[in-house]
Amino acid sequence: MSKVECQCCKKMMVPKVITSAPFYISGIPVGGRAPESSVCPFCLSPKWMLTEHQALAAGKANAEFYGLMVLALVNIVAFVRFGELVGGIALAVSVATVLMRARMIRALRRRLGRKAS
Numbered sequence: 001m002s003k004v005e006c007q008c009c010k011k012m013m014v015p016k017v018i019t020s021a022p023f024y025i026s027g028i029p030v031g032g033r034a035p036e037s038s039v040c041p042f043c044l045s046p047k048w049m050l051t052e053h054q055a056l057a058a059g060k061a062n063a064e065f066y067g068l069m070v071l072a073l074v075n076i077v078a079f080v081r082f083g084e085l086v087g088g089i090a091l092a093v094s095v096a097t098v099l100m101r102a103r104m105i106r107a108l109r110r111r112l113g114r115k116a117s
Contacts, residue, residue: 007050016041064101071097097110 022032079087
């Protein structure tokens, strides 16, 4: 079998195959052992085949998704708990935040970069 480079730990390796678990009837294994996924034997990462760019893009997408879910939850709570006026204000702020998130991220990075130096 040929070796490939793990994109997480950068070691040359042969991926370890993870199989499904069998179920047991009277102590005898039945079924299972079908390949489900593969991992790097060194760092045990299932993302061994992703490039660094792909992994960073996936992390950014997850962060944006969770940010949108938090904004949605805040809006729901504002409408239910405080009524239409506060809910409308919260919705307007949320929409502005989503539309200006790129600018806010750049400004935050600049500010954090200035403090680090």
